[in-house]
Amino acid sequence: MAKIIDLIKYVTFWEILKGMSITLRNLFTKPITVDYPVKPKPAFQTYRGIHALQRYEDGKEVCIGCSLCEAYCPARAIEIHTHQDPNNKNEKVVDVYNIDLLRCIYCGLCVEVCPVEAIVQTREYELSGRTREEFVFTKDMLLDMGRKYSGKEVYRAYNVNS
Amino acid sequence: MDLFSIIVLALKIFLVFGAVLTIMIWQTWAERKVIGHMQLRVGPSSDFLGPFGLLAPLADGIKLLTKEDIIPTKADRSVFVLAPLIGMATALAAWATIPFGPQFSIFGREIAMSISSLNIGVLFILALTSVGVYSIVLAGWASNSKYALLGGLRASAQIISYELAMGLSIIVVILMAGSLNLTDIVNAQGGHWYIFTIQGLVAAVIFLVTMVAETNRAPFDMAEAETELVAGFHTEYSGFRFALFFMAEYINMMIVSCMMVILFLGGWNLPFFVVTNPLLGVGIFVAKVFFFLFLFYWLRATLPRLRYNELMKIGWKVLIPITLVNILFTGVMVLLFNKG
Numbered sequence: 001m002a003k004i005i006d007l008i009k010y011v012t013f014w015e016i017l018k019g020m021s022i023t024l025r026n027l028f029t030k031p032i033t034v035d036y037p038v039k040p041k042p043a044f045q046t047y048r049g050i051h052a053l054q055r056y057e058d059g060k061e062v063c064i065g066c067s068l069c070e071a072y073c074p075a076r077a078i079e080i081h082t083h084q085d086p087n088n089k090n091e092k093v094v095d096v097y098n099i100d101l102l103r104c105i106y107c108g109l110c111v112e113v114c115p116v117e118a119i120v121q122t123r124e125y126e127l128s129g130r131t132r133e134e135f136v137f138t139k140d141m142l143l144d145m146g147r148k149y150s151g152k153e154v155y156r157a158y159n160v161n162s
Numbered sequence: 163m164d165l166f167s168i169i170v171l172a173l174k175i176f177l178v179f180g181a182v183l184t185i186m187i188w189q190t191w192a193e194r195k196v197i198g199h200m201q202l203r204v205g206p207s208s209d210f211l212g213p214f215g216l217l218a219p220l221a222d223g224i225k226l227l228t229k230e231d232i233i234p235t236k237a238d239r240s241v242f243v244l245a246p247l248i249g250m251a252t253a254l255a256a257w258a259t260i261p262f263g264p265q266f267s268i269f270g271r272e273i274a275m276s277i278s279s280l281n282i283g284v285l286f287i288l289a290l291t292s293v294g295v296y297s298i299v300l301a302g303w304a305s306n307s308k309y310a311l312l313g314g315l316r317a318s319a320q321i322i323s324y325e326l327a328m329g330l331s332i333i334v335v336i337l338m339a340g341s342l343n344l345t346d347i348v349n350a351q352g353g354h355w356y357i358f359t360i361q362g363l364v365a366a367v368i369f370l371v372t373m374v375a376e377t378n379r380a381p382f383d384m385a386e387a388e389t390e391l392v393a394g395f396h397t398e399y400s401g402f403r404f405a406l407f408f409m410a411e412y413i414n415m416m417i418v419s420c421m422m423v424i425l426f427l428g429g430w431n432l433p434f435f436v437v438t439n440p441l442l443g444v445g446i447f448v449a450k451v452f453f454f455l456f457l458f459y460w461l462r463a464t465l466p467r468l469r470y471n472e473l474m475k476i477g478w479k480v481l482i483p484i485t486l487v488n489i490l491f492t493g494v495m496v497l498l499f500n501k502g
Contacts, residue, residue: 024200026200027196027200029202031203031204033203035204038208
């Protein structure tokens with residue numbers, strides 16, 4: 001009996017048709033890969049990508065030049081140079097704010113330690129270049145990132161819903 | 163032959179070859195897209211390649227044309243150059259007899275929808291596909307490479323054994339139609355396709371298996387066998403010589419699909435309904451051919467490659483005995499009822 005069933009299955013291409021039905025079903029299901037450069041996959045809510053420096057709404061930089069992030073950075077990726085503001089003795093002016101993204105380990109400690117939430121981490125994960133110098137992000141580049149991501153969800157300290 | 167018929171003939175040749183080459187080019191795109199989605203991928207991307215990656219074949223063409231054309235030092239130069247040309251020439255020449263639709267009259271003249279309505283159309287196409295095998299065998303031999311030689315050997319053995327079963331399954335149709343002319347075969351079927359009869363169905367299934375084997379497509383792609391033989395018979399080919407093999411394979415796929423439609427599925431006719439409108443007829447014909455092209459991709463996405471001895475076993479021990487019995491059965495049926 002089993003032999004007869006096997007013969008019928010052999011003659012009617014039963015197993016092949018079964019396999020073909022699976023591939024046909026796959027044809028109409030959503031692909032699990034994405035059309036990457038055109039439709040990039042959105043990063044997770046707490047993704048720690050490239051850093052950004054923020055500004056107040058009046059255009060003033062949030063960073064007060066306290067150098068806490070420089071001191072905290074475990075990879076020593078951050079470099080800050082400041083001088084005293086001659087007009088306002090309570091404030092410092094940030095001359096240089098460099099983050100070497102090749103040194104950075106994206107731990108997020110700079111974001112956590114910042115007392116004024118000046119530095120945040122965006123969800124930008126496409127980072128490539130041809131030279132090492134391209135990866136040293138200066139203050140202007142970081143402020144540009146901040147403008148690009150103003151109003152959007154970014155990684156800041158204590159924004160995790162816990 | 164007057165001027166009018168020469169113009170009509172030139173127009174037919176232009177239209178047929180234009181359509182064939184255009185469809186062949188976008189077949190490569192369609193295959194990638196279909197197989198991609200069947201494997202839950204997206205296939206050709208729309209990044210640089212236009213909507214749905216439709217320009218992918220053009221990018222392929224540019225790449226292949228600008229690639230370095232390498233002829234191995236130890237290769238048999240003249241045969242190496244000749245082999246892809248044989249494949250392409252035979253693949254294109256076979257289109258001369260294939261009818262695409264019902265004949266119609268214009269300016270008081272009857273015009274058949276095939277370049278030439280040969281009386282031995284079936285034989286002509288079978289002969290050309292047989293000669294096409296030489297392109298693979300010669301390519302494998304002339305490359306002077308072990309992988310290519312193995313691919314060529316496999317192709318010769320496989321195609322010879324499967325061509326036998328293919329020819330024998332076509333004999334069933336010839337017995338029922340009483341003609342070797344492809345147009346006559348379609349007209350003899352009318353709305354009652356041969357696939358609706360028992361012997362026709364058996365012959366159609368065997369033809370389906372052998373046509374996949376004949377075109378060296380998965381699961382019968384023993385001659386290429388990427389996983390075992392690098393690229394089989396075209397391992398040493400590059401640039402546009404490789405492209406010629408590639409194009410010949412896709413054009414052959416279209417030819418055997420056309421043969422399938424003409425021999426078993428009533429050509430341009432609907433089931434139980436004869437189509438006389440030429441445009442509608444061509445549309446139906448093309449739709450049927452496209453279904454079989456889709457079937458080729460579908461099989462490739464589904465089935466793994468057969469082992470070589472299994473392939474020969476199926477060819478000689480299963481397909482040929484069944485077709486021989488089928489021919490006998492058809493002969494008896496035709497003798498008793500004088501029809502299929």
